[in-house]
Every structure is written in C-alpha cells, then in structure tokens.
Amino acid sequence: MDFRILGPVEARRGGEWVALSGSKVHTVLAALLLARGRVVSDARLGTLLWGWDPPVTASAQIYTYISRLRKHLGEQVEIVRRQPGYVLRAPGARIDVVEFERLDRLGREALQDGRHVEAQALLTEALGWWRGSALSNVTEFLLEAELPQLEEARMFALENRIEADLALGRHEQVTAELTGLVAEFPVRERLRAQLMTALYRCGRQADALHTYYEGRKVLVDQLGVDPGEALGATYQAVLGGELGLAEAGVRGRHGAPAMLPAAEGELTGRDGELAALMARLGAPDGRPRRLLVTGMAGVGKTALAVRVAVDSAAHFPDGQLFAELCRPDGTAKDPGEVLVRLLRALGEPGLDGAGPVPDRDELVRLYRARTAGKRLLVVLDDAAGDLQVAPLMPAGPRCAVLITSRSRLARVTGADTVALAVLDDDDALAVLATAAGPDRLLADPDAADDLVAYCGGLPLALAVMGARLAARPHWPARRFADRMADPRTRLAELSFGDLDVRRALLPSVRRTTPQGRETLAALAGWGTEPFSAREAGTRLSLPEEEAERLLEALVDGSLLDLSGLDPRGLPLYRCHELVLLYAASPVAHDAPAVR
Incomplete structure (x- = not known):
C-alpha cells in the first residue's frame, strides 16, 4: 500500500488508486497516518472532523468512517479499536x-x-x-x-x-x-x-x-x-566583498573546516554566560580549554554554544568542527561514527565509504594526528557522557572543546562549566515579543503573562509558542493562553514543526535508571515547591540517604534543580513544571531506557 498526504490525501494499492470519497473519510485516514502507529482518540477525531462542536452522533459517525476505510483499504491495512480510539497498522506500507x-x-x-x-x-x-x-x-x-x-x-x-x-x-x-x-x-x-x-x-x-x-x-x-x-x-x-564561492565540501576559503550550523537570533538573557565563555576561549592560559554548557532539555545549550563558537571563530584560524553526539531519540552515537565525520572534514583521505573503515583506536590516532598543533575549536553537541566524549578530544593545548550536555561531565572542571537556568519573566516575555511582535502581546498583557507562566521560562517552550503566535496572526493571544491553561494538554500545545517540548524531554527521561524514573514519576504530583531529601524519603518510603542519592542522580541528569538549603544546611530540590507534566504522562513510563 502507498499512502500520500503531501498533496491530496490518497491511497494506492498495487498501482491502482483506492476510491475514497468525502473530506471526512480523508480526514480520518490522514489523522491515523499522521499518528504513526499511535492511538488516535475519539475526542481527537471528533475535533478534527467537526471542530469544537461535534454532533451528538459523533461516535456513530466516526465508526461509519472507520468501517468505510476498512472496506476500501482491504486486508493489507488493519484499523484496530484501541481505547480510547483507533490505530492504523499497515506493515510494509509506504507513506510519503x-x-x-x-x-x-x-x-x-x-x-x-x-x-x-x-x-x-x-x-x-x-x-x-x-x-x-x-x-x-x-x-x-x-x-x-x-x-x-x-x-x-x-x-x-x-x-x-x-x-x-x-x-x-x-x-x-x-x-x-x-x-x-x-x-x-x-x-x-x-x-x-x-x-x-x-x-x-x-x-x-x-x-x-x-x-x-x-x-x-x-x-x-x-x-x-x-x-x-x-x-x-x-x-x-x-x-x-566576502561572499565569494567557498571550496567544495565543508572546507572554507583557506582550507579550514567550517562545520558550525548557522547561529540563531539574539540570545535573550544569556549575556553573562556568553561573555564568560567568550573570555575563556579567547584567552588561553595554558590550561586545557574544555568548556561545558549544561542544563535541562530545551534551555538553549546548543544555541549558546553555536553563538559562542561563531563569535570566537577569529581565535581558531585552523577551523571549527561540529558534531551532534546523539540521535533525535536520545540514543548516543558511537564515537567511531563521529570520528569518521570529523576526519572527513579535516581532509583525511580514504574515508569516503569505498573501503573498510579503520577501527576506533586507529580513528582516534588519525584524529589526534590531524588536530595536533592546530588552533581548532571542536563543538560536541548533546554529549551522553564522559566515555563518549573521551575519544573525541583533540590533541594539543591549542585546540579548544566546547561541549553541551544534559549531564555534568567529570572531565570538565566546575570552573569551566556553565549551567543554564530558565529565563526570568522579563526575558521570557522578550523572547515571545521577538517572535510574535510586541504589538500582539501589548494588546492583551494578561494573556502574555499567562503564556510566559505556562512556558515556565524554558526557551524551547517560548520558541514554540512564539512560532505558533506568528503562524496564527488572526488568533488573539488569549486563545493560546486558554489552550495552554489545562495542564493535561499543555505539552501537546507546545509543539510546532520540528520544535516539540515533549520530544526534547524524552531523551533525558530515557537516560535515567529505572529507579530514577520511578522516583520522578512519584514526584510528579508534588508540585513545583522546593523539597528536601528527607521529605522525598518520606514520600517514597525510603531512608533519607537513599532518597538523596536518587535525587542527586536526577540533578546530574538535569531533571531536578537545586533550590537553596534547608534549615540543616542540606540542599533543597525543585522540579520544573513542564518536567512534572511530562513525568505524569504515560509516555514517560512506557519509553525504554537508553544509554
């Protein structure tokens, strides 16, 4: 079976078009296809078919449309009833x-x-x-x-x-x-x-x-x-006069690799962090320059690192390397795979795929030989841990490494670690205004304040909401605020194009231990008020020392924040509201752990 939605919604079997009629039937089929094997609830189908005012016979009509699809699509496609809705299964089908x-x-x-x-x-x-x-x-x-x-x-x-x-x-x-x-x-x-x-x-x-x-x-x-x-x-x-054609590949006009992605717009609220990182990269003092930007998912680590790298390019005339160390689902890439890409950018011959790829030890040797004595900046984005990063460290003190990770890394000192916090309300409002236009928010300041609160100062959430506001100029800001008001659907609202808060949080949860995920789930109903390890131990029925160990592991994975000290001088912990909403959702419990 072939299914197509990038144009009119269509189905084809063996080269012949399947006769489907009516926008409602095409809507149900498209909704099931876009779900990519997940259940589409009756409520969701009703909203997509009739908007916010479905008829009283909605369930019966949905059943009729499902029956028509089953009849027309045949045995190659299975549409299964799974509470609270339906799921489409079509093994081997091609979807455009x-x-x-x-x-x-x-x-x-x-x-x-x-x-x-x-x-x-x-x-x-x-x-x-x-x-x-x-x-x-x-x-x-x-x-x-x-x-x-x-x-x-x-x-x-x-x-x-x-x-x-x-x-x-x-x-x-x-x-x-x-x-x-x-x-x-x-x-x-x-x-x-x-x-x-x-x-x-x-x-x-x-x-x-x-x-x-x-x-x-x-x-x-x-x-x-x-x-x-x-x-x-x-x-x-x-x-x-600097827009002349660069040489082929990732190599710039002077033969230096230039792999950095384009920097985003203004980094609101990050002036201090930007200045500190720029100063460290621009003034080598003999110490290895191994810098880490850490923080929760969606807090803007990559955006800051790329801006720092772009603005520091003059200090690294031999080029800038960039590598994403994790796939979108959070699984870590093998260092050997990353080394091949970096070596290609450095001009290492014989890695075009025509012959066998050297083993990891040989790749590390080639990489260190290629980087020795050069003034290179290596940006390693979304590192999973120290073992992954170790083979990717260049040789020599003249190279600098800028790493982003949701976890603290042992090979980076505390003095060279920048932990990003969420934005305060003023900066968060500025991010929204930049995307949606200040007049849009000034028209309803209360709605703008509500949107800022619901996004919790998380730059990714603010970027999503700003993009949605810009894409819907005919919608008042209050409509978005009302849709965000329900905690049960808030994460679903924070998705637009490739930006998705829920998808961004998934790798952080998947990288925790099963016990850590159980701890996070137990904290989901606690709220955002600070709490101590003793209070958590009481809630989890654990000794205080064991509860503290679990909480510290969640801090290391950027799923909990430190929020001051209790009267005994021991740390207080706090969970971001969007992380709490995610921890309470079924997907947080169902996703398998990865390392």
Missing part, C-alpha cells in the same frame, strides 16, 4: 510524509558534514514527494492543526537544498527560484540571505543590497523587528 522526513534527515546530516552533492540530491528527492499543498482534501480543522508544521518542514528542507546548491556554485540556477520564494515569503530571513548571496555571486551587488534594504523594511513594518544576525551578517559580507 515518512519518506520525506527520512530523506530530509539524511540530507541535513550530509549538509552538516559538508557533503553538498549528496545533500543536494537527498533534499531534492525529499521535496519530490510533495505534490502541492498537503492535506488539500480534508476538513479545515485538521488542516489548521497539521498543515503549518508540515509546510514549515517543507520550507526548511527547501532552504537546506538551496544552501547545498549555493555551496556547489549553482547560484545562477537558483537566483530566479529564490526571487520568487522571497516574494512569496518576505519575512523568511534565510531565504533573503540566500538570494543576496546568489545575486552577489552573479555580479549583482547593487541588487543584493536592495534585497537587504527591502527585507529590513518588511521586517520593521510587518513584525516590528530588525533583521537577525544571519541576514545582517550577509549584508556585511556583501559590503566587505
């Missing part, structure tokens, strides 16, 4: 959105590694699965719930494909395409920066500058914000 996401992921990895030819091919193939506007024959309610994140994923893949095209010197071929895209999406700064790059390389410097000035006016007029760093940096590069 799944294929798109797989190819997009591989394309992003290739782009990050500087394999631009491969990235361009993969991303072109991924975009080929789109046949127009997704979900074009479903109800308006499903369209409103699912289309924005699908379209955002499509645009991100398109921007990455154009990035690969530009790296391959295809600026003349993409200029017309980019001109049309910028006209259609005038506030997407990355597209505008890409158009400026293409125009400049085509010898049209004046047009590139005009594109910037036009974009700055649009951003100020429509959103009340100035251009972000990416667009501003491209403007400065045009003025300075």
Whole structure:
C-alpha cells in the first residue's frame, strides 16, 4: 500500500488508486497516518472532523468512517479499536510524509558534514514527494492543526537544498527560484540571505543590497523587528566583498573546516554566560580549554554554544568542527561514527565509504594526528557522557572543546562549566515579543503573562509558542493562553514543526535508571515547591540517604534543580513544571531506557 498526504490525501494499492470519497473519510485516514502507529482518540477525531462542536452522533459517525476505510483499504491495512480510539497498522506500507522526513534527515546530516552533492540530491528527492499543498482534501480543522508544521518542514528542507546548491556554485540556477520564494515569503530571513548571496555571486551587488534594504523594511513594518544576525551578517559580507564561492565540501576559503550550523537570533538573557565563555576561549592560559554548557532539555545549550563558537571563530584560524553526539531519540552515537565525520572534514583521505573503515583506536590516532598543533575549536553537541566524549578530544593545548550536555561531565572542571537556568519573566516575555511582535502581546498583557507562566521560562517552550503566535496572526493571544491553561494538554500545545517540548524531554527521561524514573514519576504530583531529601524519603518510603542519592542522580541528569538549603544546611530540590507534566504522562513510563 502507498499512502500520500503531501498533496491530496490518497491511497494506492498495487498501482491502482483506492476510491475514497468525502473530506471526512480523508480526514480520518490522514489523522491515523499522521499518528504513526499511535492511538488516535475519539475526542481527537471528533475535533478534527467537526471542530469544537461535534454532533451528538459523533461516535456513530466516526465508526461509519472507520468501517468505510476498512472496506476500501482491504486486508493489507488493519484499523484496530484501541481505547480510547483507533490505530492504523499497515506493515510494509509506504507513506510519503515518512519518506520525506527520512530523506530530509539524511540530507541535513550530509549538509552538516559538508557533503553538498549528496545533500543536494537527498533534499531534492525529499521535496519530490510533495505534490502541492498537503492535506488539500480534508476538513479545515485538521488542516489548521497539521498543515503549518508540515509546510514549515517543507520550507526548511527547501532552504537546506538551496544552501547545498549555493555551496556547489549553482547560484545562477537558483537566483530566479529564490526571487520568487522571497516574494512569496518576505519575512523568511534565510531565504533573503540566500538570494543576496546568489545575486552577489552573479555580479549583482547593487541588487543584493536592495534585497537587504527591502527585507529590513518588511521586517520593521510587518513584525516590528530588525533583521537577525544571519541576514545582517550577509549584508556585511556583501559590503566587505566576502561572499565569494567557498571550496567544495565543508572546507572554507583557506582550507579550514567550517562545520558550525548557522547561529540563531539574539540570545535573550544569556549575556553573562556568553561573555564568560567568550573570555575563556579567547584567552588561553595554558590550561586545557574544555568548556561545558549544561542544563535541562530545551534551555538553549546548543544555541549558546553555536553563538559562542561563531563569535570566537577569529581565535581558531585552523577551523571549527561540529558534531551532534546523539540521535533525535536520545540514543548516543558511537564515537567511531563521529570520528569518521570529523576526519572527513579535516581532509583525511580514504574515508569516503569505498573501503573498510579503520577501527576506533586507529580513528582516534588519525584524529589526534590531524588536530595536533592546530588552533581548532571542536563543538560536541548533546554529549551522553564522559566515555563518549573521551575519544573525541583533540590533541594539543591549542585546540579548544566546547561541549553541551544534559549531564555534568567529570572531565570538565566546575570552573569551566556553565549551567543554564530558565529565563526570568522579563526575558521570557522578550523572547515571545521577538517572535510574535510586541504589538500582539501589548494588546492583551494578561494573556502574555499567562503564556510566559505556562512556558515556565524554558526557551524551547517560548520558541514554540512564539512560532505558533506568528503562524496564527488572526488568533488573539488569549486563545493560546486558554489552550495552554489545562495542564493535561499543555505539552501537546507546545509543539510546532520540528520544535516539540515533549520530544526534547524524552531523551533525558530515557537516560535515567529505572529507579530514577520511578522516583520522578512519584514526584510528579508534588508540585513545583522546593523539597528536601528527607521529605522525598518520606514520600517514597525510603531512608533519607537513599532518597538523596536518587535525587542527586536526577540533578546530574538535569531533571531536578537545586533550590537553596534547608534549615540543616542540606540542599533543597525543585522540579520544573513542564518536567512534572511530562513525568505524569504515560509516555514517560512506557519509553525504554537508553544509554
């Protein structure tokens, strides 16, 4: 079976289209496919079919639509009743959105590694699965719930494909395409920066500058914000004549690897941490520069590390390396796999996949030989632990390493560890205002304050809500606040495109021991007030010393915070409200542990 939702919702069996009629039937099928094997509740189906006012016969009508699907799809597809709803099982079926996401992921990895030819091919193939506007024959309610994140994923893949095209010197071929895209999406700064790059390389410097000035006016007029760093940096590069075509691969104009992803916009509320890390990287004192940024999931570790690395590039003329050490599901990558990518970026021959890959010890030897004596900055993102990081340490004191991890690492001293906390209310409000526009929040300051409170100062949660506000300019902020008010559905509301708070928290919980997860679940109903190990021991029916050991392990995994001292001088603990909501959800109990 073939299923398609990236266009009209359709099903095909053996090359023949399956006859399905009516937007309601297509909506039920699309909802089951988008659930990716999870149960879709009757309530969810009712909302997607009829909005907030389903008829009294909703259950009977849903059953009718399910029956029609079973009849038309045949024995290759099983739609099973699982309380409180239905789940679709179709072993071996091909679903276009799944294929798109797989190819997009591989394309992003290739782009990050500087394999631009491969990235361009993969991303072109991924975009080929789109046949127009997704979900074009479903109800308006499903369209409103699912289309924005699908379209955002499509645009991100398109921007990455154009990035690969530009790296391959295809600026003349993409200029017309980019001109049309910028006209259609005038506030997407990355597209505008890409158009400026293409125009400049085509010898049209004046047009590139005009594109910037036009974009700055649009951003100020429509959103009340100035251009972000990416667009501003491209403007400065045009003025300075620095947008010449780089050499192939991840290697820059001077042969140095340049693997850093693009830095995000302004890092609100992180001035002190940014300054401290910049000072440490910029002033070597003979000590090994091994810096760690730690904190809970979604607190902005990667964003800070990338900004520091980008701003410190002048101190590392031999290049900057970047590696993600964990997959999206939280499983740790093998250090050998990471070393192969880093060595490719450093120009090590024989690692193109044509021959056998050396064993890990040999890879470590090659890596240390390639990094010895060089002024390199190595950014290791989302490290799972010390054993994973050890083989990735470069040789020599001239190299620096910047690590992000949800856990404290023994090989990084406390003086070189920056622990990120959540943002205070003022900074959190500024993050929302940057994404949604200040006028939007000033129109209903009480709703804005509620949104800040519900996000708990977590930058990822604020980014999600800001993106949703920007994507729904016709919705008042109060509507979002009302939807966030129910703790039972709050985490579901904090998802947009590739941004998902619940998915970000999953690896942290999965990396804890079974006993630690049981402890977290037991604390889920406690609330956010600080508590001591003695109080936790009473609640868990454990001795105080055992309770303290479990709590400290959760602190090490950034699932608990320290919150002062009790009258005896012993630590008090506090759990973030979004972590509590996640700990109380079924998915936190069902996910298998990983290491």
